Amino acid sequence: MLREIAIVLATLPKTYRQWHRLFAGRRPYLETDETPSSAYHAMIDLYCRTGGRSNDLLHRFIRKKHPPVEFAKELSAFGAVSDGHISAITAKINRDGYCISPFVVPDKIVSMVMDFATSTPARLTAPPHEKSSYSVYSAENPLSPGYVFDHQDIVLNQGVQELLGDPFLLRVAGAYLGCAPVFDALALSWSALAKSDDCLSSALAQQFHFDMDRIKWLKILIYLTDVDKDSGPHCYVSGTHKAGSQPKALLERGYQRISDADIVAHYGKQRIVELTGRRGTVIFVDTRGYHKGKPPISDHRLLLIFSFSSSLFGGALQSLTIPEDCCETLKRAMRASPRTFRYYAR
Numbered sequence: 001m002l003r004e005i006a007i008v009l010a011t012l013p014k015t016y017r018q019w020h021r022l023f024a025g026r027r028p029y030l031e032t033d034e035t036p037s038s039a040y041h042a043m044i045d046l047y048c049r050t051g052g053r054s055n056d057l058l059h060r061f062i063r064k065k066h067p068p069v070e071f072a073k074e075l076s077a078f079g080a081v082s083d084g085h086i087s088a089i090t091a092k093i094n095r096d097g098y099c100i101s102p103f104v105v106p107d108k109i110v111s112m113v114m115d116f117a118t119s120t121p122a123r124l125t126a127p128p129h130e131k132s133s134y135s136v137y138s139a140e141n142p143l144s145p146g147y148v149f150d151h152q153d154i155v156l157n158q159g160v161q162e163l164l165g166d167p168f169l170l171r172v173a174g175a176y177l178g179c180a181p182v183f184d185a186l187a188l189s190w191s192a193l194a195k196s197d198d199c200l201s202s203a204l205a206q207q208f209h210f211d212m213d214r215i216k217w218l219k220i221l222i223y224l225t226d227v228d229k230d231s232g233p234h235c236y237v238s239g240t241h242k243a244g245s246q247p248k249a250l251l252e253r254g255y256q257r258i259s260d261a262d263i264v265a266h267y268g269k270q271r272i273v274e275l276t277g278r279r280g281t282v283i284f285v286d287t288r289g290y291h292k293g294k295p296p297i298s299d300h301r302l303l304l305i306f307s308f309s310s311s312l313f314g315g316a317l318q319s320l321t322i323p324e325d326c327c328e329t330l331k332r333a334m335r336a337s338p339r340t341f342r343y344y345a346r
C-alpha cells in the first residue's frame with residue numbers, strides 16, 4: 001500500500017486537477033447514484049496516469065466502509081461449494097485476472113434462458129437496410145452479426161433471476177471484491193457466425209481493450225452454448241488486471257482499443273488465453289485486464305454477463321428494474337444483502 005501511495009503522490013503535480021474533479025463528483029453521486037461525467041472521466045484519466053493505482057487506493061476505502069456479507073451457501077443451484085472452493089477461485093482471479101469455474105450452470109437453468117433467447121426479439125447490432133432493428137434470432141438466417149437483448153427483458157427471465165441471486169456467484173463476487181458486492185449490469189447477446197470481414201468491425205467483435213466503468217468490479221461470463229476456440233471465446237491477457245501491469249506506452253493512448261500486434265509485442269502470445277467451455281460454463285473475469293471477444297467462425301454463441309462492483313461510482317447505469325415478483329432465490333439474496341440489489345430493486 002505504501003508503494004501505491006508513493007506512486008500516486010508522485011503523479012500529483014500533473015493529476016491534482018483530476019483528483020479534484022473526481023472528489024467533486026462524490027457528493028452528487030451519493031445523493032443521486034449518478035456520477036457526473038467530469039468525475040467519471042477524471043477516474044479514467046487517473047487510472048491511466050497511475051497505472052491503475054488510483055483505483056486500487058479508492059477501492060481500499062470503499063472496502064472498509066462496506067464489509068463482506070454472508071449468502072446462504074447451502075441453497076446454490078451449483079451444488080455444495082465450500083469456502084475452500086471460493087478461496088481457490090478468488091486466488092486464481094487475483095493471480096491471473098480470470099478463473100473458469102469448476103461448477104457449471106445446471107441444464108434446467110440454461111434451458112430457461114435459451115428458451116427466452118430463441119423466442120424474444122433482440123436488437124440487431126448491424127441491421128440490414130429496410131428491416132426492423134429488432135428480431136427473434138434465427139441460427140439458419142441471422143440478420144446481423146449480433147443480437148442484443150433489452151436489459152429489462154433479460155431481468156424478467158426466471159433463469160436469469162435464479163443465477164443473479166445464486167449464493168455461489170455472489171460469494172465469489174464478494175470474496176474477490178472484499179466487500180458486499182453491488183449488482184452493476186447485465187447483458188445477454190447472440191453472436192452469429194461471422195460471414196465476412198466486415199463482421200469483424202461489428203460492435204460484438206472487438207479489439208483488445210480494458211473496461212473502466214467502475215472503481216473495481218468482477219464480471220461473470222456464462223456460456224449458454226458450447227464455446228471452443230472457433231465459436232467466439234473470450235480472450236484475455238493473463239495478469240493484466242494488476243496495477244503496474246499495463247505498459248505506459250499503451251496507457252498513454254488513454255481508453256483506447258489496442259491491436260493484437262501491440263498486445264503480442266508487449267506481452268508475447270503465451271499470455272493470451274482463449275477461455276473456452278461447454279454450455280453452462282461460468283467464467284469469472286476482472287475485465288480491467290486486456291480482453292476482447294473473438295468472432296465465432298464455426299458456431300454461434302449465446303452469452304450472459306453479470307457485473308458486480310464495489311460501488312456504482314463511474315459510468316452510466318442500466319435502465320432496468322428487478323421485478324417485485326422475482327424468484328425466491330433472488331428475493332433471499334436481496335434480504336441477505338440489501339446493498340447488492342439496492343439500486344435496481346427500488
Ligand SMILES: [Fe+2]
Binds near residue numbers: 211287
Ligand atoms: Fe470489455
